[in-house]
Amino acid sequence: MLQKLKEKLRILKARVKNGNYAYYFWLFPIQQRKIVVSTHYGRGFSDSPKYIVEELLKQKSLDIVWLVKKGEEANLPEGIRGVRYGTKQALKELATAKIWLDNCRQVQSPPKRRGQIYLQTWHSPMRLKKIEKDAEKKLPASYIDRAKRDSKNCDYMLAGSTFSKEMYQNAFWFSGEVLPAGTPRCDILLNNRDSIDEKVRAYFQAGADTKFILYAPTFRKTADTSIYIREFSDLRRAAKKRFGGKWKVLVRLHPNVAYLANDMVYDEYVLNATAYPDIQELLYATDLLITDYSSCMFDMAISGKKSMLYTPDLSEYISKERDLYFKIEELPFPISKTMSELVNKVLQFDEEEYQQELASFNKEIGLFETGTAAKEVAQKIQTFI
Template sequence: MKSILKKILPKKVIGFLSQVKNGNYNYYFWLFPVKKNKIVICNYYGKGYGDNGKYIINKIIEEKIKVEIIWLVKKELMVAARFPNTVKIVEYGSMRALYELATAKVWIDNSRKTFYPPKRKNQFYIQTWHSPLRLKKIEKDVEEYLPESYIRMAKKDSENCDLMIAGCDFSWDVYRNSFWYDKEILKCGTPRCDVFFNDSLKVKNKVYEHFKISLGVNLIIFAPTFRSNSNIDAYILEFNQILKSSQERFGGDWRLLIRLHPNVSELSSLINYDDIIIDATDYDDMQELLCAADILITDYSSCMFDMAIANKICFLHAHDLDEYLAKERQLYFNLYELPFYFSKTIEELINNILEFNEEQYSDSLQHFFKKIRLYENGTASKEIVEKIKRTVVLEL
């Protein structure tokens, strides 16, 4: 029925109905006053406790700021998702969620906000986005490939937004020039990257305990991004060869965690696991995995830049580069010009591991940081919380 309606109804009518469904015209919630000490957070359209919002809220809890914290979560995740006791969870997409948004002083989101009531003048919306830096082009930079409905929604989201954050000047330029956004962009770093500077040992112990890995063992994470096709070839490598070459080059004992993108998480069941090659697809915080890892292997995922910020080893492996560029996404950077060792075949990947040069890699990272003018230093969450306290004037 939905597909039939999409064919016969004008696009503007479909867009209007979508906005109605998402509560965008529910002005009657304005009958309720805005609570100056309420914050509502959403992560990837209703996912659990993670990404930038998690680390901002952790800082608020650490500083014992007396605010009401609401987190919007998809219905199917409400039981399984783990949150601090001070965070109240509300079902994403529900009338209750619209009420909480309508009466909160602060909104925090890391993706384009589609589900919300009309924003009020005395509300403050912080858009953190979901990466410190990205490889794949986004928003206005690929406008010709985006649906008109998405562009309208994105422009409205930027109009509602009061503050964005950036971890480097390259990202600042993208937000200013490609997000249809002309208000403040705070040069503070990325909250989810704070963990690399502050609690890394504590987080590493947590990850190792979760997967029952001895602390003396070294850890590789394989985290490919998703493709629009369902072919599993991109998500399987010669894992035993990778482990063997890592042991030969770096010494010690090694384990490998496989973390598939949420969009293809169902393919995880097609991979063979054991005590050495471990399924980490359902682990709730990718940032903690990166914090615990010694090596990351990925293809086009922005997690490569998180690993760089952590000053850790990252190998890029993409056997389908030409096809990806032709069919999937355009890129901001040439993969061959990034600071990471790049390969298109398993033989090249193994060789890159065996011939890895730490000094050369470190120099390449520093050169890249200067190029993008990086300013990550582990204080992003603190700066954002201070900004909330100063700008929003919470009643504490």
């Protein structure tokens, strides 16, 4: 009983600290053409909101505010006002905006006002790991409290598949409208954007003849790199033998453990890509993705590109971290539990079989990505303002 009381007091203090009772901002009028955006709790200009905003920037009369952590202001494009995430000014901007746009549960937010519209893109709409109500027993009580309040505020969510739409309706404590527009961040994977490929290659000083393996594992609660791949020579040689060309590896750790990036081993063929601002651009330029339980596998699959899973800790992950929505062996991605097995999967990769399995899986989940999601959502926002 005492423990439950302490938890309730802790949640109450967090609500006060994060401005959940800051009704005094209601003294300021709502500005009809103001949109306040945040992604990954202030980490910067990225994910689906980035691509929606790029469309909105074509409308010159909008006041677009992006909430960012210190040091990220310089990375915002022209036409966007950067405001420090977590400040009183950020609360005021939210309280006076017509539109809230986010890809995560809002931590800091004033009471939502009548006439304000909150659109949630979510950061991993098609996913393997169970989340929210489906993983309630494995999530902190403080997060569950925040998630329920956030869903109550939310008016719209975006879905790129029937699977995602049903997940939002069943597991998100959400009673608003799910827009079947697709996933804005995935638009670039369905459209020809050579400028992005050139941008990525310039960033990593790689020639046009270089092919990329992107290694993008998810995080564990233990927050260490012991389970990650550390040596990539055999993998690179296998890729060269099977697919031809010159290969380099881009290593990108999950944002939750980005501080561990320096613990990995790099050389001229293995490059640190954790600080690269937009993983979607990396996926666009990548020829082969290696991940474990990250939702980026599904983004890669939308493009029809090669994706493989390396899961040496599968049993432990399921028991200690999260249950899964799919039996991992039934996914369309070749799966390995050892490095030698992964190397053999690369050497034996069957492109025709892979594409058939992708098509079957996309049909199973009811995929309806068209490559126009950002434009459709931007047009929807225009009707609100």
